[in-house]
Amino acid sequence: xxxxxxxxxxxxxxxxxxxxxxxxxxxxxxxxxxxxxxxxxxxxxxxxxxxxxxxxxxxxxxxxxxxxxxxxxxxxxxxxxxxxxxxxxxxxxxxxxxxxxxxxxxxxxxxxxx
Numbered sequence: 001x002x003x004x005x006x007x008x009x010x011x012x013x014x015x016x017x018x019x020x021x022x023x024x025x026x027x028x029x030x031x032x033x034x035x036x037x038x039x040x041x042x043x044x045x046x047x048x049x050x051x052x053x054x055x056x057x058x059x060x061x062x063x064x065x066x067x068x069x070x071x072x073x074x075x076x077x078x079x080x081x082x083x084x085x086x087x088x089x090x091x092x093x094x095x096x097x098x099x100x101x102x103x104x105x106x107x108x109x110x111x112x113x114x
Contacts, residue, residue: 005066012094016041045097061104064094069111
């Protein structure tokens with residue numbers, strides 16, 4: 001459901017925000033630590049409790065596609081432009097770490113067709 005997708009994406013973003021804050025504050029955004037954070041986020045996004053339970057790495061792209069779909073449907077109704085821009089930037093953070101971008105495209109294309 002879209003609420004599951006929202007919780008999932010927001011949880012991934014919370015983890016990313018927590019550790020990017022740590023890299024920024026404790027390590028002064030050192031490029032080695034940023035690279036390590038990116039590698040860890042990619043691993044976590046594609047292999048976590050949700051993907052293991054579904055026994056499929058395609059679960060992350062599917063949930064991100066559902067989140068995008070629900071977000072863009074809502075935005076046509078009542079989301080402020082600044083808020084929408086922030087949300088879309090957050091989507092790009094998660095999208096950057098997804099290995100199966102073609103799976104995302106497949107799911108999102110199906111939802112867009114509805």
